[in-house]
Every structure is written in structure tokens, then in C-alpha cells.
Amino acid sequence: xxxxxxxxxVVLALIMLEGGWRTEGCLEEERxxxxxxxxxxxxxxxxxxxxxxxxxxxxxxxxxxxSDCCEWEKVECSSITGRVTHLFLNLTYIVTxxxxxxxxxxxxxxxxxxxxxxxxxxxxxxxxxxxxQSLFLSGNSIVxxxxxxxxxxxxxxxxxxxxxxxxHNYIGNNSSQLNDFRSLKSxxxxxxxxxxxxxxxxxxxxxxxxxxxxxxxxxxxxGFSFYDKEPLWLNxxxxxxxxxxxxxxxxxxxxxxxxxxxxLHLSR
Ligand SMILES: *[C@@H]1O[C@H](CO)[C@@H](O)[C@H](O)[C@H]1NC(C)=O
Ligand SMILES: *[C@@H]1O[C@H](CO)[C@@H](O)[C@H](O)[C@H]1NC(C)=O
Ligand SMILES: *[C@@H]1O[C@H](CO)[C@@H](O)[C@H](O)[C@H]1NC(C)=O
Ligand SMILES: *[C@@H]1O[C@H](CO)[C@@H](O)[C@H](O)[C@H]1NC(C)=O
Ligand SMILES: *[C@@H]1O[C@H](CO)[C@@H](O)[C@H](O)[C@H]1NC(C)=O
Numbered sequence: 001x002x003x004x005x006x007x008x009x010v011v012l013a014l015i016m017l018e019g020g021w022r023t024e025g026c027l028e029e030e031r032x033x034x035x036x037x038x039x040x041x042x043x044x045x046x047x048x049x050x051x052x053x054x055x056x057x058x059x060x061x062x063x064x065x066x067s068d069c070c071e072w073e074k075v076e077c078s079s080i081t082g083r084v085t086h087l088f089l090n091l092t093y094i095v096t097x098x099x100x101x102x103x104x105x106x107x108x109x110x111x112x113x114x115x116x117x118x119x120x121x122x123x124x125x126x127x128x129x130x131x132x133q134s135l136f137l138s139g140n141s142i143v144x145x146x147x148x149x150x151x152x153x154x155x156x157x158x159x160x161x162x163x164x165x166x167x168h169n170y171i172g173n174n175s176s177q178l179n180d181f182r183s184l185k186s187x188x189x190x191x192x193x194x195x196x197x198x199x200x201x202x203x204x205x206x207x208x209x210x211x212x213x214x215x216x217x218x219x220x221x222x223g224f225s226f227y228d229k230e231p232l233w234l235n236x237x238x239x240x241x242x243x244x245x246x247x248x249x250x251x252x253x254x255x256x257x258x259x260x261x262x263x264l265h266l267s268r
Pocket of ligand 2: 122124125146147
């Protein structure tokens with residue numbers, strides 16, 4: 001008798017758990033983690049829509065209050081585990097909706113009217129998203145990371161393959177922050193304040209990197225200053241984007257160590 005009662009309770013609990021999971025959609029801890037991001041990315045619940053360079057901002061309140069965070073505009077979850085896999089936080093650092101003119105918003109325009117308060121990102125805020133694969137952070141005026149931690153702390157997330165820090169994030173002003181992120185396959189650093197001669201050794205800890213986008217900076221030359229016995233990990237790099245920089249033809253010889261390079265973008 002005791003046994004059947006116990007079994008009934010277990011079955012009931014399982015049904016409740018299952019039902020609860022279905023209505024909730026996303027994990028409570030990840031939902032809370034998203035709310036923790038909101039002070040830093042105030043328009044996390046606004047939709048930015050439009051064609052290539054023209055964005056219209058309008059808030060979508062119902063998404064914010066939706067308990068299923070997987071339905072949020074800027075969040076994508078795994079259909080199997082229900083965990084967050086993609087965070088589209090590009091252009092979400094706009095303080096208030098009222099700060100903006102109800103006009104087309106382009107990146108250059110964004111520089112002028114958008115929030116120009118540079119800030120340091122706390123990468124620990126992303127650690128609850130254990131299955132995160134892509135993190136888009138472009139256009140957010142980020143200049144670095146708190147605690148001098150660089151990207152190192154993010155490397156605890158073993159599945160992150162795409163990191164987009166392009167446009168109006170001046171991470172490049174201190175490239176020593178770009179450290180140790182082994183799972184990464186694609187790193188986007190266009191328009192990130194990279195100036196002058198770039199030592200590709202900065203990227204040597206990205207041992208699985210296949211795509212590196214460094215366009216729209218002020219790079220004059222590339223170099224490799226490897227220690228004698230240090231292997232060149234960037235040997236998986238297939239795509240290198242260098243458009244709109246200040247390079248001349250001497251760049252070709254400097255690319256020789258990249259043995260697996262298949263695609264090079266150099267347009268102006
Ligand atoms: C944000 O980035 C994703 C991935 O590149 C892109 O599909 C989306 O259009 C971007 N949104 C904005 C507003 O730039
Ligand atoms: C960064 O975020 C973590 C997790 O929310 C928090 O414990 C820590 O105090 C934050 N660090 C700073 C410098 O704000
Ligand atoms: C650059 O980053 C490193 C490591 O995070 C830090 O020690 C240094 O103070 C930073 N320099 C500047 C100018 O921000
Ligand atoms: C970063 O460097 C770029 C390019 O030199 C410069 O325009 C920008 O003002 C710098 N930003 C900060 C916050 O230092
Ligand atoms: C190419 O650029 C490098 C670095 O700025 C410079 O040292 C070199 O003289 C330039 N070569 C030519 C042919 O302009």
C-alpha cells in the first residue's frame with residue numbers, strides 16, 4: 001500500500017514537472033539571468049527591424065513579460081533542452097526609447113544620437129547560459145571587460161562558437177583583453193578601434209578559430225611575433241576579413257603563416 005502511494009506521488013510529480021516545463025518553456029535560472037542583463041542592455045525587449053542599415057525601434061512589451069523567455073525576440077533556445085543557445089544583443093545598449101528620434105537609425109547615426117557612454121561588460125552575466133552557442137554584442141559601446149578579465153571568463157562556456165563584438169565596441173583599443181577562448185570558431189571585430197600594426201599572436205589562444213573579421217579598422221600591417229617554440233594555433237583559420245583598413249600590398253607576404261586560409265577579404 002505504502003509503495004503504491006509513493007509511486008502515485010512520483011508519477012504525479014513527474015506530470016507536474018513535465019507540464020510546468022512546457023508552460024514555462026525556459027529554465028527559471030536562465031530567465032533570471034536574462035533579467036540580470038536588462039539593466040545593461042535596456043532594449044533587450046525591443047525589436048529592431050528594417051533593412052540592412054536602417055533600423056526602426058519599437059518596444060514589444062509582451063515579450064518581456066512572457067514567462068517563456070525562449071519566445072523573447074532576442075533569445076533563441078534549443079528545442080531539445082530548452083536552454084538558451086543564441087543571444088542577439090546587438091544594438092541593445094540604448095538607454096531609453098525616448099532618447100531616440102523616431103527616425104531611421106543607422107550605425108553612424110547611432111554614434112551621434114545613441115548612448116556614447118562607454119562601459120565595461122561583466123562577462124560573468126553570461127555564465128548561466130551553459131549551452132550558449134552565439135553571442136551577438138555589436139553596436140553596444142563596450143570598451144572592455146570588468147575585473148580585467150577579458151574574454152577569459154567566457155571561455156567557461158564550452159559551446160560558444162560565434163562572438164560578434166563588431167561596430168562601436170572599442171575592444172580593439174586594448175587587444176590584450178582578447179584572450180583564451182578555445183571554443184570560438186568565428187570572431188567579429190569589425191569597426192572595433194584596431195589601429196596600426198596588429199600582432200596576430202594576440203589571437204593565438206583561439207585555437208579553433210575559422211573566421212576572423214577585422215574589417216573597418218585602421219590596421220596598417222599584420223605581423224606574427226611568435227615565441228620560438230610556440231606553435232601557430234591559428235592554423236585552422238579559413239576566412240580573414242580585412243576590408244576597409246589601411247593595408248598595402250605587403251600584407252600578402254605577412255599572411256604566409258596562415259596555412260589554411262581559403263578566403264581573404266581586402267576590398268576598400
Ligand atoms: C543582429 O545580429 C544578427 C546576426 O548577425 C542579425 O541576424 C540581426 O539582423 C542583427 N540585428 C541587428 C539589429 O543588427
Ligand atoms: C559580475 O557579475 C557577477 C555575477 O552576476 C557578480 O557576482 C559580480 O559581482 C560582478 N562583478 C562586477 C565587478 O560587477
Ligand atoms: C588592458 O587590459 C589589460 C588586461 O585586461 C589590463 O591589465 C590593462 O589595464 C588594460 N589597459 C587599458 C588601457 O585599459
Ligand atoms: C578607441 O580607438 C578608436 C580608434 O583609434 C578611437 O576612435 C576611439 O575614440 C577609442 N575609444 C576609446 C573609448 O578609447
Ligand atoms: C606598406 O605598409 C607598411 C606598414 O605601414 C610600410 O612599412 C611599408 O613601407 C609600406 N609599403 C609600401 C610599398 O607602401
